[in-house]
């Protein structure tokens with residue numbers, strides 16, 4: 001019933017029509033050879049499009065294609081890449097073929113409020129989105145038959161600008177739906193598919209869009225359509241909107257709407273996987289649908305539980321949505337009768353046994369209505385079992401049925417292409433295809449130290465050049481004050497030991513920790529013979545004034561000559577800046593307040609590229625650190641305030657261990673002992689903290705079991 005219209009680019013000659021087809025599938029984003037096909041047509045057009053082939057092709061003159069058409073090398077590459085694209089995308093088999101031969105396209109439905117696939121698709125805020133985006137890509141690579149559900153967020157992208165007083169301002173960018181790899185899902189009649197959310201009054205409708213992620217379809221819901229009344233049109237306008245009621249309405253659309261979209265698309269027989277609690281209402285709707293199809297209430301609950309997986313992502317209490325009962329009544333009083341429930345039995349589904357009066361808790365709902373649940377690192381597993389133990393009062397804490405599967409990163413996405421070429425030379429040509437096998441990485445030892453160092457140094461120069469170019473443009477375009485130009489990274493020096501700190505400015509991440517000992521900071525940065533510089537980047541949530549104050553403090557330090565011009569703050573942190581930073585700094589710094597970092601993933605991206613991690617013992621690093629592959633500072637557990645102690649420990653390890661190691665070079669300028677840490681960082685972390693290892697764990701621990709109950 002559903003067909004997808006592909007965009008038409010009139011200027012593309014027939015011989016190169018595959019470029020259009022490939023532009024409409026995010027597959028290009030993690031295959032450098034595919035990206036090179038666009039880049040090779042014209043470097044300037046590629047750059048100006050923001051590395052977005054759809055935008056590039058829309059404006060591309062036919063005359064420029066002629067050169068490529070006459071170039072046999074280009075055409076050979078084109079044919080090879082297109083052939084690989086079709087082989088991977090169209091192959092019919094999937095990872096469950098042996099055990100579940102009857103399964104067709106969709107075995108698992110994945111729900112998430114955000115997806116970070118590429119900066120041209122602004123459907124993310126931070127780590128949760130990157131995790132989900134990387135997950136879809138890896139499911140495509142591993143042929144996991146999965147369909148994903150999310151939101152469109154037409155006003156999704158919030159750009160960050162720093163004012164002259166160091167205060168963060170936001171600038172919204174409206175998504176141009178026609179200049180990204182997104183298509184409308186159409187009905188046979190040619191109109192876009194629009195789905196009504198069951199039981200909501202006044203009615204709420206969503207238009208359905210699709211992003212192809214290799215083999216994986218990602219369906220996105222958009223409430224910004226005329227048929228909705230104005231308040232409802234705004235539901236999906238941006239991520240995690242302000243007030244509680246808006247938030248509730250958003251989660252109703254994500255969960256109930258998402259389940260209804262699947263139903264309309266004819267996708268019924270699936271396992272359901274919830275990425276965090278936001279989409280947990282989907283479980284209610286799946287129960288309702290089963291009852292409508294004739295199951296008893298008890299059968300429907302059992303059926304949904306035994307086929308559903310819930311992954312919880314944060315130990316920060318504010319990260320778990322709790323809605324007041326009066327709001328739940330307002331939206332669900334027509335809904336609970338359809339589940340055969342009354343007010344009290346319905347509300348009990350979301351009540352925390354220890355704080356029943358607090359409201360309707362989405363994590364409690366998700367834990368109650370799924371048989372499979374997990375946290376995202378070993379430590380986070382312990383913390384999560386303690387947090388939710390009261391849901392299983394008969395069991396001791398350590399037996400609370402919450403497993404853990406440690407997060408990972410999608411290696412083809414986060415490996416820098418030049419580093420990939422180096423690995424191709426020394427790890428064997430199949431290393432990428434087998435990158436979760438530990439043996440593959442032993443050959444890292446064969447890379448000559450100087451070659452690894454030269455590659456890294458080149459990436460560091462590239463990072464610094466990119467930062468300078470970004471701030472030069474701001475200076476020219478917006479006439480910003482010259483002190484902002486300096487703070488933005490003009491003074492960075494590629495010879496200097498460079499630390500990177502980039503993440504959301506949530507308070508628990510303690511971005512300003514190292515400013516606790518200002519004198520010590522000055523001494524270290526200003527060391528005449530062995531200086532240190534630090535590059536910061538990150539956004540505070542638009543409603544988070546505390547986060548903005550932290551940011552302001554750091555920004556003002558960046559333009560304070562007392563700190564020797566050794567601190568830079570790079571505006572508008574997003575996927576692109578993250579790529580440059582995790583590839584190009586020397587050390588990746590992470591100092592959250594333990595145990596608040598459930599996992600963290602940016603350090604994994606750095607480690608894969610030979611940038612060692614310097615971190616507080618928290619999240620993934622408790623599993624990752626082996627004593628030789630980076631550094632740990634601060635204690636795991638501590639009573640009371642710990643900022644001062646952690647900051648002092650940071651300076652101790654920086655001055656005593658890291659700085660001397662970095663500046664000790666051989667006659668040719670290679671810091672051999674440093675390179676040993678780089679190699680160990682890659683060898684030990686790359687296979688284990690990959691999304692490939694992670695998807696395989698979900699597949700083998702959860703999906704296979706749950707599929708038996710479908």
Ligand SMILES: *Cc1c(COP(=O)(O)O)cnc(C)c1O
Nearest residue numbers: 126127503574575578600601602
């Ligand atoms: C990887 C990534 C994150 C998540 O990093 P954490 O270590 O979990 O904070 C956030 N933002 C961007 C742009 C990223 O690339």
